[in-house]
Amino acid sequence: MTARLVRKYLNRNQEGFTLVELIVVVVIIGILSAIAIPSFQNASDKAKQKEPTVLIAGYLKAAQAYYIEYGILPVYTSHLGQYVSVVSCRRNYPAYCKNNLPRDYTTINSMSWTTPDGYFDIYMRIRSNKLTFRAMPVPVYQNNGYGVSGCYNPQTGATKVVEQTRRMGRSIPYVDC
Numbered sequence: 001m002t003a004r005l006v007r008k009y010l011n012r013n014q015e016g017f018t019l020v021e022l023i024v025v026v027v028i029i030g031i032l033s034a035i036a037i038p039s040f041q042n043a044s045d046k047a048k049q050k051e052p053t054v055l056i057a058g059y060l061k062a063a064q065a066y067y068i069e070y071g072i073l074p075v076y077t078s079h080l081g082q083y084v085s086v087v088s089c090r091r092n093y094p095a096y097c098k099n100n101l102p103r104d105y106t107t108i109n110s111m112s113w114t115t116p117d118g119y120f121d122i123y124m125r126i127r128s129n130k131l132t133f134r135a136m137p138v139p140v141y142q143n144n145g146y147g148v149s150g151c152y153n154p155q156t157g158a159t160k161v162v163e164q165t166r167r168m169g170r171s172i173p174y175v176d177c
Contacts, residue, residue: 041144045167049146052120052135053163056150058084059124060159063131063152073131073154077113077124081106088113092121092138114138119145127174129155136170147172 062083066074077086086105089097097118105113112123120135131152137145149172150161160177 045144045146048117048119049148049163051115051117052122052148053161055115055122056133056135056148057159057161059086059122059133060131060150060152060161064154064157064159067152067154073126073129073152074124075126076109076111077105078107078109080124086113087116089116089118090114092118093140094118094138120148129153130177132174134172134174136172139170142169143167149173149175151175151177153177 059080062080063074065083066072066079074080080086087102088105090100090103091097092114094117097114097116102116111125112121114121115135119138119141121138123134123136125132125134131154133148133150135148136142137147144167146166147164147168147170148161149164150159151174152159156177158177160175162175164172
């Protein structure tokens with residue numbers, strides 16, 4: 001009886017997918033992934049841009065506090081460090097920053113540093129009696145990254161942070177406020 005059941009099971013017509021159906025499914029998956037992957041990459045790059053945006057906004061608030069207290073614009077990270085924590089990756093290389101502790105720039109006289117995640121270099125400069133910040137993608141990320149610019153005008157008290165909407169490499173323009 002067992003042999004008869006096995007023969008009956010093996011002789012049954014088994015249905016499956018044809019080669020054409022499988023090819024159609026593979027083509028559809030390929031088209032969907034060709035559309036979704038670039039969109040995901042763009043969203044990922046814009047998400048990385050949020051770190052320097054938030055940092056620069058904090059630095060601008062610290063610059064305002066420094067100016068109110070001392071009557072001059074801050075020049076170095078040590079000046080900002082009186083009001084906000086300034087930390088930097090030791091190298092401007094994202095893979096290094098993931099596995100190593102950041103460096104505290106709060107007491108260092110520096111005008112440039114790298115974001116803690118290592119994707120952006122931040123530059124602080126006084127231009128036309130205004131304090132400006134620029135966050136530029138590090139060299140290994142410059143073809144994918146969007147930059148950020150910030151400005152503080154002590155005469156008007158205005159601050160401005162601008163996220164770049166297109167990839168500009170390391171040619172991030174200054175913003176006026």
